[in-house]
Amino acid sequence: MEFSYGIKDSYAEVKADGRLNMVAAAKLREFVGGVIAGGSTRIVVDLGKTAFMDSSGLGALIGCLKAARQAGGDLRIAAVQPQVKMVLQLTSMDKVLTAYPTAEEAFSND
Amino acid sequence: MTKVIASRGFRGLAGEDAIEAINDDLESLWLDVPFVQDMDQMTFTTAVIESASNIVQRAEPAGQEPVELGVDITVRPALLQGRVSAYHAKPPFGPMEPATPGEDAESGRGLALIQALVTTVSFERQDGTNIWVLSRTSSQS
Numbered sequence: 001m002e003f004s005y006g007i008k009d010s011y012a013e014v015k016a017d018g019r020l021n022m023v024a025a026a027k028l029r030e031f032v033g034g035v036i037a038g039g040s041t042r043i044v045v046d047l048g049k050t051a052f053m054d055s056s057g058l059g060a061l062i063g064c065l066k067a068a069r070q071a072g073g074d075l076r077i078a079a080v081q082p083q084v085k086m087v088l089q090l091t092s093m094d095k096v097l098t099a100y101p102t103a104e105e106a107f108s109n110d
Numbered sequence: 111m112t113k114v115i116a117s118r119g120f121r122g123l124a125g126e127d128a129i130e131a132i133n134d135d136l137e138s139l140w141l142d143v144p145f146v147q148d149m150d151q152m153t154f155t156t157a158v159i160e161s162a163s164n165i166v167q168r169a170e171p172a173g174q175e176p177v178e179l180g181v182d183i184t185v186r187p188a189l190l191q192g193r194v195s196a197y198h199a200k201p202p203f204g205p206m207e208p209a210t211p212g213e214d215a216e217s218g219r220g221l222a223l224i225q226a227l228v229t230t231v232s233f234e235r236q237d238g239t240n241i242w243v244l245s246r247t248s249s250q251s
Contacts, residue, residue, distance in 0.1 A: 019133060021129055022166065023130060055219040056163060059215075059219070060216070062215070082148075083152045091219050093213070
């Protein structure tokens with residue numbers, strides 16, 4: 001899985017390209033941790049190119065959400081694909097990790 | 111039982127590389143059986159990867175030999191079946207029952223997720239091997 005990020009007006013956008021499985025989970029934690037350490041605490045993870053996520057990947061997203069909140073910010077997800085949406089719904093984590101259609105919309109009402 | 115239309119098999123050391131290889135195998139399998147509905151492909155793939163990841167993360171060697179991971183998938187007209195095996199592994203510690211983690215927990219959802227994804231799931235231990243047996247009946251049947 002490949003990660004990249006860009007700084008927008010009011011948030012940092014992290015793009016995750018590939019499978020968010022147990023292999024990528026630790027990398028996501030490290031990558032988002034670095035973004036937070038760099039001073040960006042409002043983060044959108046764009047999952048538009050994440051075709052697969054398992055419970056390890058979900059755990060990593062929750063860990064990143066907690067890290068962002070502990071730093072005074074928040075983490076939101078966007079452009080969720082069908083398999084990821086299914087995992088979020090089956091674990092009831094769609095209530096915790098609210099999915100937005102696009103990264104731009106994630107913090108647009110704050 | 112109806113005949114097997116397509117199948118895939120994998121065996122290798124229970125490590126991270128195995129997870130990617132199994133996911134690749136499943137993606138190629140679905141290309142061979144385009145009649146399998148997207149929902150069935152998605153749920154079954156997720157259940158197999160969850161089971162395999164559980165072995166990679168938790169299985170401990172019973173002796174000198176390292177734990178090996180085996181995955182055997184068969185596709186029948188209305189049935190997907192998978193056997194996900196941990197060779198040379200100790201029996202699992204404690205019952206293989208799904209947990210109910212809190213919403214801020216970062217782990218512990220795998221078993222419940224597997225149960226939600228497939229029609230039947232069972233766990234066996236045979237000849238020193240831990241085996242997950244997964245089946246999903248086609249959405250169209």
